Structure formats: structure tokens, C-alpha cells
């Protein structure tokens with residue numbers, strides 16, 4: 001038996017131990033037997049390497065495993081992929097060649113991500129602006145192309161109030177001289193017509209983010225005490241996947257199309273984190289397809305309204321106003337405890353003096 005075949009056989013036995021049955025005959029599903037999530041293989045690399053063989057209908061990467069699966073729409077495609085890549089395509093760990101095997105059926109795994117749901121309170125208005133309006137808004141902020149900017153992962157510009165990333169808040173007492181540009185006014189006239197619910201929303205803070213391919217924004221909840229509900233973000237240029245996560249482990253991947261407006265309100269604004277994974281491609285799954293969307297430059301306009309006073313939402317676990325109140329109660333308790341300690345120490349110091357004065361000694365009065 002040749003060396004390659006022997007190696008594959010070893011991996012096939014390992015797959016069998018996990019209940020995955022390989023097939024001698026070509027099927028639509030290929031197992032990459034020696035590389036998976038734990039070896040740093042990604043869906044992006046698989047799509048880039050394999051899409052030339054035909055339509056990919058699914059990719060399955062079980063968490064914590066050193067194998068994964070690519071499912072083609074036809075056996076012809078999977079067979080071509082097998083012939084050209086088995087033992088020849090160096091995308092396994094340390095640039096080693098991948099070892100392939102056909103399998104009968106995909107194992108059942110529960111995905112930790114969902115592509116077809118949105119968190120409560122989240123609305124996406126597609127084609128919210130025209131191509132001309134998009135161009136105007138993309139050219140407006142005049143980002144300096146030569147500087148990488150103050151943020152590691154993107155460039156930002158603030159209007160109305162500066163968002164300070166070191167304190168995760170705005171300095172409400174120092175508004176910026178640059179207000180939200182009047183070129184944005186049409187957005188809110190349009191919103192009033194399209195969405196009654198947000199007719200009263202008049203933002204006074206705007207953050208423009210510019211993301212190059214490979215850049216993103218860490219998952220976060222916009223500070224409750226900084227901004228009221230809702231938050232709105234207009235997507236210009238590249239479509240992108242935004243990740244929404246909640247505390248009980250739900251993870252929704254939401255495609256933000258070019259020229260769309262996303263409105264985050266209620267639970268989606270207060271409880272779910274949102275973020276953009278820094279990568280050059282997004283994997284989009286719908287029904288029975290798996291596509292790669294190549295990122296190019298994206299500019300987003302995030303409109304927010306500064307909150308006056310504390311937040312009084314019901315999503316207390318993520319509310320910094322609640323945390324602030326809790327902290328001040330704790331501070332008060334600590335202060336009281338210290339005060340009691342101080343009084344006790346003072347008492348212990350003056351006690352001997354009193355006992356001498358009263359003639360108290362060793363518990364006896366004489």
C-alpha cells in the first residue's frame with residue numbers, strides 16, 4: 001500500500017471512531033481528514049480553494065476537531081476536487097497537504113451560529129439610499145489615506161460629540177464644533193416616511209467608521225448611559241457580516257447589504273453585543289448554499305442620540321448606569337465599615353485612659 005493511502009486509512013479509522021463512515025465510491029461529500037478548526041483551517045480557505053470545482057452547498061467544521069467536510073452540489077464536482085487536491089493541496093497545518101476521503105452523509109452537529117434570525121428589536125431597511133447618495137456620503141468624511149488612524153483596526157471620525165474609546169463614553173459637556181453634516185438630513189426625512197416608530201429620532205452624534213478588508217470592530221454593547229434607544233448604522237460600500245451575540249450563547253450572523261440601514265432597538269440595542277470579525281471574506285449561508293463574499297472598503301455612518309441622565313432600561317446585566325449605582329452603594333457600605341473600624345480603634349485607645357480615671361483594673365473596681 002502506498003504511503004499516502006496508508007496515511008488516509010489511519011485517518012479514516014479515526015473518523016470511524018467518531019461515527020463517520022467513509023465511502024470507497026465518490027459521493028457529494030468530502031472529508032478533509034487531517035485539517036479542521038483546531039488546525040487553523042477556515043471556511044474562507046476552503047471556499048477559495050474548492051469553489052473552482054463547482055457549487056459548494058455546505059461546509060461543516062465541527063468545533064474542536066482536526067477534520068471537516070465540504071459538500072458539493074454534484075458528485076462530478078466533488079470527484080474533480082478529490083482528484084486534484086488529495087495529497088496535493090497544501091492547506092493543512094504547517095502547509096502540509098490535505099488528505100481527502102468521500103463520506104456517506106454529514107454528521108449531525110449543532111451549529112453555534114445562525115444565519116437566518118435577527119435579535120428582537122433589530123430592523124434592516126434594504127436599499128435605504130440610492131447609489132448617488134451613497135457616493136456622496138462615501139466622499140464626505142475625507143479620510144486621510146496615508147495615515148492608519150488612531151484605531152488599530154479601522155479609521156473613525158466623530159461629529160456632534162466625540163466617542164472616547166478609552167472610557168467607552170462621550171464627554172457630554174464638550175460638544176464638538178463639527179455637527180452632523182447637513183448632507184445627512186435626508187436620511188431622517190426618509191426614515192420618518194418609512195418607519196413611523198422612529199419618527200421622533202433626531203440624532204446629535206455621528207461616528208463614521210472606515211473598514212478596509214481584514215478590519216473590524218470588537219463585539220460590544222454601545223454604552224447605555226451614553227446613548228438612548230435606537231442606534232442606526234448606514235452601510236456604504238462593501239456588504240459585511242455583523243455578529244450579534246447574547247448572554248445565553250446565541251450567535252446570529254447578519255449580512256448588512258450595501259446601502260442598507262440597520263436599526264438596533266430594545267433588546268438588540270441594550271442586551272446583544274454587535275461586532276465585525278476582522279477578515280477579508282464573509283461566509284454567507286442560506287438554505288442549501290454556502291457562499292463567500294469578498295470584502296472591500298466599507299464606510300458606516302452610525303447615528304446616535306446622547307442620553308441626558310442615567311439609563312433606566314430593564315436590561316440590567318449590560319447597563320452601566322445600574323453598575324454605577326451598585327458601585328456607589330458598595331462605596332457607601334465600605335465607607336461605613338471603615339468608619340465603624342475607626343470608631344472601634346478610637347474606643348480601644350481611649351478605654352485604658354477611662355479605666356485609669358475610674359479606677360477600673362483587671363475587671364475590679366476599687
Ligand SMILES: O=C(O)CCC(=O)C(=O)O
Nearest residue numbers: 207209217222233300302
Ligand atoms: O460599523 C458599523 O456599522 C457599526 C459601528 C459601531 O457599532 C460603533 O461605532 O459603535
Ligand SMILES: [Fe+2]
Nearest residue numbers: 220221222274
Ligand atoms: Fe456599536
